[in-house]
Amino acid sequence: MCGIAVMCGMAGRPVDEAALDRMTRSLVHRGPDDSGLFLDGSVGLGFRRLAILDLSPAGHQPMVSDDGRFVLVFNGEIFNYVELRRELVDLGYRFRSTGDSEVLLNAYRQWGAECLPKLNGMWAFIIYDKGNRRLFGSRDRFGVKPLFVHRQREYVLLASEIKAIRASGLYRGGVNWTIASRFLIEGHLDDRGESFYDGIDPIPPGSAFELDLEGRWKSWTYWDLDHLPSVDVHDPPAAFADLFEQAVRLRMRSDVPVGVCLSGGLDSTSIICAAARQRNEGDQSASGPLQAFCYMAKEFDESKYIADTLAETKAQLRELQTDPMDLWQNVRRMLWYQDEPVHTMTATVGYRLMGLVAGHGIRVVLNGQGADETIGGYFSFFLDHWRELLGEGRFNKAWAEIRAYTEVHGGSPFHSFKEASVSLLMTVLHGVPLYRALSDRRYGRKILNNPWFTKELSSRVPHGERAPGLNRLNDVLKRGVTNAPLPLYLRIEDRNSMAHSVETRLPFLDYRLVSLLFGLPAEWKVRGPWNKFILREAMRGRIPESVRARPDKMGFPTAGRKWFAHDLYEPMADLLASRAVRERGIYHVSTVVKDLERHKRGEIDVHHDLFHLAEFEMVADLMGEQAVRPDDGPVAIQTRGADGGHPQAAVPA
Numbered sequence: 001m002c003g004i005a006v007m008c009g010m011a012g013r014p015v016d017e018a019a020l021d022r023m024t025r026s027l028v029h030r031g032p033d034d035s036g037l038f039l040d041g042s043v044g045l046g047f048r049r050l051a052i053l054d055l056s057p058a059g060h061q062p063m064v065s066d067d068g069r070f071v072l073v074f075n076g077e078i079f080n081y082v083e084l085r086r087e088l089v090d091l092g093y094r095f096r097s098t099g100d101s102e103v104l105l106n107a108y109r110q111w112g113a114e115c116l117p118k119l120n121g122m123w124a125f126i127i128y129d130k131g132n133r134r135l136f137g138s139r140d141r142f143g144v145k146p147l148f149v150h151r152q153r154e155y156v157l158l159a160s161e162i163k164a165i166r167a168s169g170l171y172r173g174g175v176n177w178t179i180a181s182r183f184l185i186e187g188h189l190d191d192r193g194e195s196f197y198d199g200i201d202p203i204p205p206g207s208a209f210e211l212d213l214e215g216r217w218k219s220w221t222y223w224d225l226d227h228l229p230s231v232d233v234h235d236p237p238a239a240f241a242d243l244f245e246q247a248v249r250l251r252m253r254s255d256v257p258v259g260v261c262l263s264g265g266l267d268s269t270s271i272i273c274a275a276a277r278q279r280n281e282g283d284q285s286a287s288g289p290l291q292a293f294c295y296m297a298k299e300f301d302e303s304k305y306i307a308d309t310l311a312e313t314k315a316q317l318r319e320l321q322t323d324p325m326d327l328w329q330n331v332r333r334m335l336w337y338q339d340e341p342v343h344t345m346t347a348t349v350g351y352r353l354m355g356l357v358a359g360h361g362i363r364v365v366l367n368g369q370g371a372d373e374t375i376g377g378y379f380s381f382f383l384d385h386w387r388e389l390l391g392e393g394r395f396n397k398a399w400a401e402i403r404a405y406t407e408v409h410g411g412s413p414f415h416s417f418k419e420a421s422v423s424l425l426m427t428v429l430h431g432v433p434l435y436r437a438l439s440d441r442r443y444g445r446k447i448l449n450n451p452w453f454t455k456e457l458s459s460r461v462p463h464g465e466r467a468p469g470l471n472r473l474n475d476v477l478k479r480g481v482t483n484a485p486l487p488l489y490l491r492i493e494d495r496n497s498m499a500h501s502v503e504t505r506l507p508f509l510d511y512r513l514v515s516l517l518f519g520l521p522a523e524w525k526v527r528g529p530w531n532k533f534i535l536r537e538a539m540r541g542r543i544p545e546s547v548r549a550r551p552d553k554m555g556f557p558t559a560g561r562k563w564f565a566h567d568l569y570e571p572m573a574d575l576l577a578s579r580a581v582r583e584r585g586i587y588h589v590s591t592v593v594k595d596l597e598r599h600k601r602g603e604i605d606v607h608h609d610l611f612h613l614a615e616f617e618m619v620a621d622l623m624g625e626q627a628v629r630p631d632d633g634p635v636a637i638q639t640r641g642a643d644g645g646h647p648q649a650a651v652p653a
Contacts, residue, residue, distance in 0.1 A: 001503035002061070003027030004073040004147075005046035006126050006158040007168070008135060010215045013154055015044035019168040023159055024048060026167040029337065030075070030160060030498045038062035038071050042213050043128050043135070045073045050501055052077065052364060054099030055255050063101055065109060066094075069131050072105045075160050076123035076145040077505070079250035084118060108136070113208055116222045120250065120511065124203070126158060135211045141223045141511050142370070142481065143205030144490055150200045156211060161495070162200050162339040173198040175623070181460040183341055184586075184616060185450050187608065190488040196340040196619070205487070223511070225478045231519025237537035239516060244538065247510035248274040251366055259291035259362040261353065262309065262317070264302030266532055267368030267377075269309050269547045270539050271507055275366060276313035277542075288316075293357050293365065295320040295349050299559045308544035318360055320353050324567035327352065327558075332618045337499035341615045342492055343485075344608065345558045351496045358500035365502055369493050370509040373480035374517050375532045376473065376525030377553065384476045385526040386420035387427065391471045404528030408551050427469030436468075452595070452609065457586040473522035481514075560607040565600045572596060572610055581617060 005023035007015050020037060024046030028035075031048025034057075038045040047061040063072045078084065081100035084107055089095070093106045100121075107115040108127050113136065122144035126137040137158065139147050150157045150165045150173075157165050165171050176198040182188045183196075194201055203209065209219040233239040248271060252258055260272040276290055292315040296302055310317055327348045334351040335341070342348075357365050372378055376385075382405055389398035399417060406413045429435045444463045448455055467483070470476050480486055497504040507513075517525070520534070527533040529551055539548050564572060575581060576593050592613065598604045 001030065001050045001052060001077070001498065002073075002075045003030030003048040003160045003164070003498075004075050004124065004126065004158070005160070005164045006073065006135070007044040007046075008156045008158075008211060008213065009042035010154055010156070010213070012042060012213070014041060015039055016155075016168075016170070017044065019170055020044040020046050022167040022169065023157070023164040026164045027160055029501060032501050034060055036060060036062055038064075038073075038128075040071075040128070040130065045071060045126065045128060047073045050363070050498075050503065051256070052099075052503055053081075053253070053255055054097045054101075056097070058097035059099045059101060061101060063105055065105055069129065070105060070109060071128040071130070072101060072108075072125060074101050074104055074123065074125040075147075076121060076125070076140065077503070078104055078119050078121040078123065079253060079505075080118075080120040082253070113138075113222070116208060122506070122509075124160065133213050136208070137203065137211075138208040138222070139203045139205055141206045142490065142509050142514075143202070143487060144494065144506060144509060146491065146494055147203040148195065148200050149203055151215075151217070152199075156215065156217075158203075162195060162197055163336075165200055166197070171197075171200070173200065175620070177457075177460045178462060180616070181457050182462070184612060185447055185453060185458055185461055187343070187612065188484070189341060189343060190491055191484040205482075225481060225514075225518055228515050228518055231516055233516070236516075236520055236524055237534055237540075240513070240534050241538040241542070243510065243513045243516060244270065244507065245274055245278075247507040247513055248366070249278055250510070251505040251507050252278055254364045256363040257291070257361060258364040258366065259293060259357055259360070260315070261357075261365055261367045262292040262294045262306060262315075263368075264305030264309070264547065264550075265368070265553060266535055266539070266543075266547060266550075267371040267508065269305070269543045270535065271366050271368055272309060272313050272315060273539075273543045274507075276315060290315040291318060291360060291362055292316065293318045293320070293353055293360075293362075295322070295353050297558060299562070305544070305547045305550065308546045312544055318356055320349070320356050322349070322352055324563040325571075328568055328571055331615060332622070334496070334499070335615060335618050336622055338492065338495045340491075341612065341619055343488060345560050345563070345611060347492045347496065349558060350492060351499060354497045354500045354502050354504075357497075358502050363502060364505060365497070366505050366507060367493065368508060369489055369504075369506045370481075370486060370514075371532070371535070373477060373486045374508060374514050375535050376477060376522075377532050378480075379531065379553070381473060381476065381526050381531060383416075383420055383423055384470075384473045385522055386416070387424045388471055388473050388522060390420055390424045391427075401528060408529035423469075424471075427471055430469045451591045452588055452613075454586050454588065473525060474518060477525070478518070560611065561599075561605050564596075564607040564610050565602065569596070569600050572614060575614055575617060578617075580621070584617075584620075587613070 007020045009015055027048045031050045033051040034049035036047050045062045061073055078100040081103040085103045088106050095102050116138055122140045124139045124145040124147035126135055128135055146160055148159055148162055150171055155170055157168055159165050176194060176196055179194055179196050206223040207219055207221050211217050260275055262268045262272055272292055327345055330352060331348050334348050386398050386402055402413045402416045440463060447461050448458050450458050493504050524534040530536055536548055576589060582589055595606050599606050
């Protein structure tokens with residue numbers, strides 16, 4: 001796991017070496033082990049290395065191919081690199097290193113852009129083709145690894161994080177107020193293919209691009225959920241279990257210690273049990289017990305489930321100890337690494353948890369991101385499933401599903417049936433242009449009349465862009481993967497882990513698993529009272545039964561409502577009384593203060609909105625600071641001239 005920074009001068013403009021150096025330095029947290037720059041006229045590649053595979057100098061980047069034509073900077077992991085390496089050796093390639101970077105470089109040499117479907121992993125990489133004077137780049141299928149671009153007349157800048165582009169000194173933009181207004185008023189983030197910074201945009205997941213030195217840009221999608229091969233499996237749970245074991249096994253490949261994030265839920269329990277089985281079955285290199293890292297809020301006790309899992313895996317538990325004030329005091333620092341706001345205080349828990357992981361010498365950690373969005377983990381998916389059944393005219397089936405659900409989770413089946421019927425009606429109505437136009441107009445008026453914000457801000461919220469209702473559960477799941485909330489969660493996961501130089505790997509986002517899941521009907525995700533039905537069936541006998549059969553879901557929750565009424569009330573009141581807030585010019589501060597008081601008295605719950613306002617102020621303040629931290633060390637510069645000569649000796653910047 002690493003950090004990359006690329007500068008491409010247009011129409012022969014040479015690289016600004018000092019700017020590229022600043023970009024690279026800003027990413028030191030992503031790669032504390034090694035660094036390098038490659039300079040060739042109009043092209044400059046910068047790299048920070050976090051050594052995970054092949055810890056020797058042979059893994060140094062920017063990596064130049066044997067023939068001197070191709071130069072690679074690569075952030076991520078190609079998990080099936082062992083198998084690809086064998087294939088390339090059979091084709092005549094020879095390797096100097098034992099890691100995945102050289103495998104990726106030679107895969108591109110052999111197959112060009114057609115190497116992408118062969119890769120199983122998470123990546124953002126750029127390859128400079130000196131022969132054609134062209135850059136080729138790609139991002140993994142789900143966007144686990146980040147890559148941002150800023151295009152201007154003189155330069156095109158690409159980097160793993162926004163702060164690197166800002167650190168160049170060539171970026172002159174500011175707040176993207178379309179994104180900022182949607183965040184403050186609607187709570188939306190990372191769902192439009194834009195960032196919080198005007199003119200800095202993420203490269204889309206599942207895409208590739210080419211850029212020549214005249215500025216011509218070509219991009220395309222090489223993988224998406226709408227064009228998956230058909231699935232025909234006799235025993236879906238068995239097929240899922242087999243692919244899941246493979247996914248975990250591939251993600252256990254590492255030359256440094258591997259740990260697991262653990263809650264008491266299905267996802268992390270499935271991962272840690274698979275990891276423990278594989279260590280017991282043949283990984284003789286593992287020393288000591290498997291390390292598990294968890295956070296348990298006092299208000300949400302999952303200790304029983306965790307204890308059952310530890311008894312089965314013999315893992316050693318490392319529990320995060322924190323409190324509301326500790327989390328609050330870490331929000332600003334967490335946001336420096338994030339570059340953009342986050343959804344809730346849960347993100348700060350994740351930031352602190354990754355600090356705990358790093359503090360115990362773990363550099364790779366497995367986590368369960370992606371399971372909820374692909375297997376049907378959120379409880380809202382039950383309503384989506386019932387609506388789909390009603391829309392297909394399967395009324396008896398819908399009623400049976402609702403009855404089974406309420407028998408376990410409580411509530412009235414008649415009320416749930418009515419709710420599903422109304423949801424179906426609203427979905428149908430939103431497909432009628434006139435109704436949709438009227439609905440969007442009403443929603444627009446509601447946005448403009450938000451009591452916390454001025455009309456100058458609320459008028460910037462785009463109108464008529466609300467996502468249409470979807471009848472099929474699989475379509476709802478697809479939107480969760482591609483639009484919201486998964487892109488946001490992946491961004492938070494990456495920045496929180498890399499802030500502490502830790503690599504996070506996500507077995508549930510193995511593309512083979514996801515392809516299987518989206519080829520199955522909805523009843524394999526939600527059935528009766530059970531969410532993630534196929535996972536529960538696949539894990540029979542593989543995880544503690546107490547976890548497999550638990551009907552509730554927690555994750556890493558926080559008691560935000562309680563905190564802002566007590567521990568965080570005074571810090572929030574102080575922030576609202578600050579000069580910066582009062583002079584920002586976008587708030588009706590007196591109204592916000594009144595609602596804070598009402599929240600404290602328990603009359604309303606606005607803790608999400610309060611946190612969003614607070615973090616926006618912190619991000620706005622950070623936007624005025626240098627992106628490069630003063631304690632960054634020198635970057636080693638590797639140069640190779642346009643004549644293809646050998647690299648010169650490393651020189652301090």
